[in-house]
Amino acid sequence: MGSEALHEPKQRPAEGSLAGFESLEKLLKAYVPADKLREVTRVLHGFNQGLIQNSIKAPTTAPYHDQQQAIFKRVRKLINAAGEAGVKILCLQEAWPMPFAFCTREKQWLEFAEPADSGPSVRLCMELAKRHNMVIVSSILERDEQHGDTIWNTAVVIGNNGNVIGKHRKNHIPRVGDFNESTYYLEGNTGHPVFETVYGKIAINICYGRHHPLNWMAFGLNGAEIVFNPSATVGELSEPMWSIEARNAAIANNYYVAGINRVGTEHFPNQFTSGDGAPAHSAFGHFYGSSYVAAPDASRTPSLARNKDGLLIADLDLNLNRQVKDKWCFQMTGRHNLYAKFLNDYIQLDFQPQIIRDPSLQSRQ
Numbered sequence: 001m002g003s004e005a006l007h008e009p010k011q012r013p014a015e016g017s018l019a020g021f022e023s024l025e026k027l028l029k030a031y032v033p034a035d036k037l038r039e040v041t042r043v044l045h046g047f048n049q050g051l052i053q054n055s056i057k058a059p060t061t062a063p064y065h066d067q068q069q070a071i072f073k074r075v076r077k078l079i080n081a082a083g084e085a086g087v088k089i090l091c092l093q094e095a096w097p098m099p100f101a102f103c104t105r106e107k108q109w110l111e112f113a114e115p116a117d118s119g120p121s122v123r124l125c126m127e128l129a130k131r132h133n134m135v136i137v138s139s140i141l142e143r144d145e146q147h148g149d150t151i152w153n154t155a156v157v158i159g160n161n162g163n164v165i166g167k168h169r170k171n172h173i174p175r176v177g178d179f180n181e182s183t184y185y186l187e188g189n190t191g192h193p194v195f196e197t198v199y200g201k202i203a204i205n206i207c208y209g210r211h212h213p214l215n216w217m218a219f220g221l222n223g224a225e226i227v228f229n230p231s232a233t234v235g236e237l238s239e240p241m242w243s244i245e246a247r248n249a250a251i252a253n254n255y256y257v258a259g260i261n262r263v264g265t266e267h268f269p270n271q272f273t274s275g276d277g278a279p280a281h282s283a284f285g286h287f288y289g290s291s292y293v294a295a296p297d298a299s300r301t302p303s304l305a306r307n308k309d310g311l312l313i314a315d316l317d318l319n320l321n322r323q324v325k326d327k328w329c330f331q332m333t334g335r336h337n338l339y340a341k342f343l344n345d346y347i348q349l350d351f352q353p354q355i356i357r358d359p360s361l362q363s364r365q
Helices: 023-030 035-043 064-084 107-112 120-132 209-211 215-219 235-253 319-328 336-346
Strands: 047-053 089-091 135-144 150-158 166-170 194-198 200-204 228-233 258-262 263-272 279-286 290-296 310-316
Touching: 023 035, 047 064, 047 290, 047 336, 064 089, 064 107, 064 120, 064 310, 089 200, 089 228, 089 258, 107 135, 120 135, 135 166, 135 200, 135 228, 135 336, 150 200, 166 194, 209 215, 209 228, 209 235, 215 235, 228 235, 228 263, 235 258, 235 279, 235 290, 290 310
Parallel strands: 047 089, 089 135, 200 228, 228 258
Antiparallel strands: 047 310, 135 150, 150 166, 194 200, 258 290, 263 279
């Protein structure tokens, strides 16, 4: 090598570049080991999260297999659209592979129940999760074949490699209106698990659990960064609460909350009653969709429509969780020991409420 080559000036980075690279992403790819790059990128930029709400696609009088295949066809298209848009974690609505038939109290709808590790909807989501490098939360009617064919309302978490990471069973079962779910399954037995995925730590608070603040809190104390609330709820009952509850949970627990509600009105072959003296009817009511995402800083996305299928994509920065924690110090000031003592006292048979009575009330009697 000649002396001229030794003293040749280095090429200057192009104007406007970042240390000679066109973008931060290209710089990171050049210097960060491949096995670390995904986590570094997640921390820096966050990721796209997706929610899908959909109506049923065949009449409830059709054969069960045909009903399910019609839903699969529609949801497959929506999941593929999410994958093409770069969604990394996707959640489907409660009991998405079937009509929400629990209002009827008819047991034939258990034909839609499936194993949580190998059922038809689980296999579909495994295939699509692997194809799109995506985590999918799939809410199903589970048949537990290892425990006497017990039925559960279950969310299956499927990893980006097409593997089943785990499952969570619904903690709170409604006993209001036409929500006759306890005819089919009871409260879950899986606690408040948080699933650590390649994109973040997620939890699932299924439907009616959103009305229970301690349910939200437990997922947060277990380290959730995003809590999904796959739901099936109707306008006359809960719509005034819908836009409030996810935001409240996100604020109080310093994590993101995604509320997903099914959409449409589902009519069933046989009429049923509600036990309130009203005439028998064949429809539960209108599932009003309106899925949205709430952030820990009290911001939120717009909602999807009340009457249309939809895919909502939100760009999340998980760093916001810690920033809001540091600002508000909810966890530090929470007094969990005080609440724990109170709750332990409350569940005792000899519990007495802490009421301080005005002494003057006695003299007036």
